[in-house]
Amino acid sequence: MATVVRAALVQATWTGDTDSMIAGHVEHARNAAAQGARVIGFQEVFNAPYFCQVQDSAHYRWAEPVPDGPTVTRMRELARETGLVIVAPVFEVEQPGVYYNTAAVIDADGSYLGKYRKHHIPQLPGFWEKYYFKPGNTGWPVFDTAVGKVGVTICYDRHFPEGWRELGLGGAQLVYNPSATARGLSSHLWQLEQPAAAVANAYFVAAINRVGVEEYGDDDFYGTSYFVDPRGQTVGEVASDRAEELLVRDLDFDLIEQVRQEWAFYRDRRPDAYAGLVRP
Numbered sequence: 001m002a003t004v005v006r007a008a009l010v011q012a013t014w015t016g017d018t019d020s021m022i023a024g025h026v027e028h029a030r031n032a033a034a035q036g037a038r039v040i041g042f043q044e045v046f047n048a049p050y051f052c053q054v055q056d057s058a059h060y061r062w063a064e065p066v067p068d069g070p071t072v073t074r075m076r077e078l079a080r081e082t083g084l085v086i087v088a089p090v091f092e093v094e095q096p097g098v099y100y101n102t103a104a105v106i107d108a109d110g111s112y113l114g115k116y117r118k119h120h121i122p123q124l125p126g127f128w129e130k131y132y133f134k135p136g137n138t139g140w141p142v143f144d145t146a147v148g149k150v151g152v153t154i155c156y157d158r159h160f161p162e163g164w165r166e167l168g169l170g171g172a173q174l175v176y177n178p179s180a181t182a183r184g185l186s187s188h189l190w191q192l193e194q195p196a197a198a199v200a201n202a203y204f205v206a207a208i209n210r211v212g213v214e215e216y217g218d219d220d221f222y223g224t225s226y227f228v229d230p231r232g233q234t235v236g237e238v239a240s241d242r243a244e245e246l247l248v249r250d251l252d253f254d255l256i257e258q259v260r261q262e263w264a265f266y267r268d269r270r271p272d273a274y275a276g277l278v279r280p
Contacts, residue, residue: 005147007174008032008040008248011225011239013212014049021047022071026078028246033082035248038108039147041087041176043208044155047071048091050180050210053217055131063093067112072104080110085145087152089178101133101154103178108146116141118154119163126182126219142170148253155179158193168201173253176206182219190224195232202230202259204251211244227251230259
């Protein structure tokens with residue numbers, strides 16, 4: 001397996017309909033593959049607007065099954081075409097009345113590896129997610145892909161260190177965090193939390209945010225997506241805070257072992273001393 005993995009992410013503006021949103025991401029993926037990328041991740045519910053700015057039952061129309069719905073089926077075809085590992089976040093319906101905020105992970109040959117369902121569900125002005133989503137019940141899977149071990153957290157999950165650590169203990173080398181976060185209180189945390197998680201757990205993080213103003217609220221999604229390495233340093237430039245953008249970056253997975261030897265956080269963990277962390 002290659003030491004240096006060329007990885008990609010997309011921050012996108014809402015086009016107004018699912019078909020054109022998917023078409024745009026297909027083109028981004030083809031472009032990434034043409035640049036030599038081997039893995040790509042998209043933003044939270046990438047094929048829809050961020051409808052959680054309002055509470056309206058009409059928005060259940062964006063939900064589809066995983067993996068048998070049209071979007072994941074199309075992403076599996078795209079993976080076979082491009083040879084990309086794809087992290088595809090969608091609004092999942094499991095059965096009538098049961099919905100999740102989900103990311104499907106697809107290997108480079110188009111095989112469906114599994115899903116991650118968002119654990120932490122906010123219910124705040126502009127982020128009315130409990131109206132739509134149940135808390136995730138898939139645990140913290142780490143997917144053994146053609147490029148290495150890939151994990152996923154989704155947006156609000158990033159505020160909770162336990163999930164990041166679970167992924168590290170599971171062997172993750174690269175963790176995608178697809179998000180929808182708007183200007184204001186989160187902007188400062190966006191610059192801090194994911195580099196801190198990368199350092200604490202000694203892996204790469206792909207931080208993806210939407211960009212632009214959408215039709216269901218006045219919030220301005222500020223983009224600034226980035227890759228960060230196990231030392232907490234961004235890999236290349238951070239994306240625009242205003243425009244749609246594809247980032248393609250080279251990630252040297254050898255750095256993970258190097259950092260874990262320099263900073264022996266896993267060796268020096270004290271799980272015997274952490275019982276209080278799991279008290280309600």
